Amino acid sequence: MSGTAPAPGTAGQSTTGPAFLDVSGLVVEYPVRGGVVRAVDDVSFTVARGSTLAIVGESGCGKSTIARSIVRLLRPTAGRIVVDGTDIAGLSERRLRPMRSRVQMVFQDPYASLDPHLSAQEIVAEPLRRRGVRSAAERRAEAARLIDRVGLPASALERRPAEFSGGQRQRIGIARALASRPDLLVCDEATSALDVSVQAQVLDLLREIQRETRLTYVFISHNLGVVREISQEVVVMRAGRLVESGATDRVLAAPRHEYTRALRRAALDPAVIRGRKPRGLVAAVSPPA
Ligand SMILES: Nc1ncnc2c1ncn2[C@@H]1O[C@H](COP(=O)(O)OP(=O)(O)O)[C@@H](O)[C@H]1O
Numbered sequence: 001m002s003g004t005a006p007a008p009g010t011a012g013q014s015t016t017g018p019a020f021l022d023v024s025g026l027v028v029e030y031p032v033r034g035g036v037v038r039a040v041d042d043v044s045f046t047v048a049r050g051s052t053l054a055i056v057g058e059s060g061c062g063k064s065t066i067a068r069s070i071v072r073l074l075r076p077t078a079g080r081i082v083v084d085g086t087d088i089a090g091l092s093e094r095r096l097r098p099m100r101s102r103v104q105m106v107f108q109d110p111y112a113s114l115d116p117h118l119s120a121q122e123i124v125a126e127p128l129r130r131r132g133v134r135s136a137a138e139r140r141a142e143a144a145r146l147i148d149r150v151g152l153p154a155s156a157l158e159r160r161p162a163e164f165s166g167g168q169r170q171r172i173g174i175a176r177a178l179a180s181r182p183d184l185l186v187c188d189e190a191t192s193a194l195d196v197s198v199q200a201q202v203l204d205l206l207r208e209i210q211r212e213t214r215l216t217y218v219f220i221s222h223n224l225g226v227v228r229e230i231s232q233e234v235v236v237m238r239a240g241r242l243v244e245s246g247a248t249d250r251v252l253a254a255p256r257h258e259y260t261r262a263l264r265r266a267a268l269d270p271a272v273i274r275g276r277k278p279r280g281l282v283a284a285v286s287p288p289a
């Protein structure tokens with residue numbers, strides 16, 4: 001831990017007003033043969049409503065595990081995940097149900113998360129059924145509106161996932177997430193597989209949607225350039241632990257932790273700029289105190 005960082009283990013405290021998302025003391029362990037792997041170890045941060053918190057760190061540091069915890073694809077081992085006043089960390093599936101639509105996720109690989117047999121319109125209409133929109137005509141109309149909202153032409157409605165480019169598929173994934181009318185969107189490497197120019201367009205779309213709807217984002221990325229574009233606050237993770245956090249401008253301009261400095265150096269590496277993930281940094285940096 002950096003000796004100069006304020007309140008190690010927390011982030012987002014500088015934002016005013018009550019936090020929309022308040023994660024504290026999050027611990028996630030995976031059972032493995034002969035014991036457990038602690039993938040997330042005592043991580044805390046808050047996100048103000050309508051703002052974006054980025055989580056950054058190299059492959060394997062626990063980012064997706066945090067994402068899966070917030071959308072409760074997994075139940076954390078310990079800690080609190082308070083969404084708009086409700087701690088969802090330990091809720092039963094039944095008590096979780098009313099919260100599920102409020103917290104949605106956009107995945108890195110939209111292709112893997114979109115049913116290949118359904119049309120774009122059917123994919124986006126599916127959450128509307130769960131939201132209780134009874135009329136099929138209404139579901140189709142709302143799906144068409146959402147597909148238009150994410151910048152796809154009407155001709156996209158009847159096409160299947162295989163007929164779209166990566167960027168278009170990611171737009172469908174965003175439209176599907178929006179169909180649940182979420183308050184919180186967790187984007188796990190949502191633009192990482194896209195070409196730089198397409199990535200910029202999808203980031204623009206996400207920012208526009210946030211301006212219009214006051215959606216709160218947790219944006220996970222290994223790319224510091226993307227983090228700078230999209231977030232007001234950032235959490236830097238390493239090997240399951242939070243090493244540094246604070247306002248994105250400050251953390252990127254004047255990182256207090258050697259690990260963040262190493263990430264920043266790696267971000268300037270041409271290999272990374274071309275889209276490869278920064279791997280092997282842990283070995284290059286002295287272990288945390
Ligand atoms: N289902 C699982 N079972 C066991 N270990 C896992 C599982 N999922 C992830 N891990 C481990 O947890 C750590 C964090 O993984 P992950 O959250 O996917 O990191 P990131 O998204 O930052 O790449 C890694 O060491 C990974 O190998």
Ligand SMILES: [Mg+2]
Pocket residue numbers: 063064065189
């Ligand atoms: Mg991941």
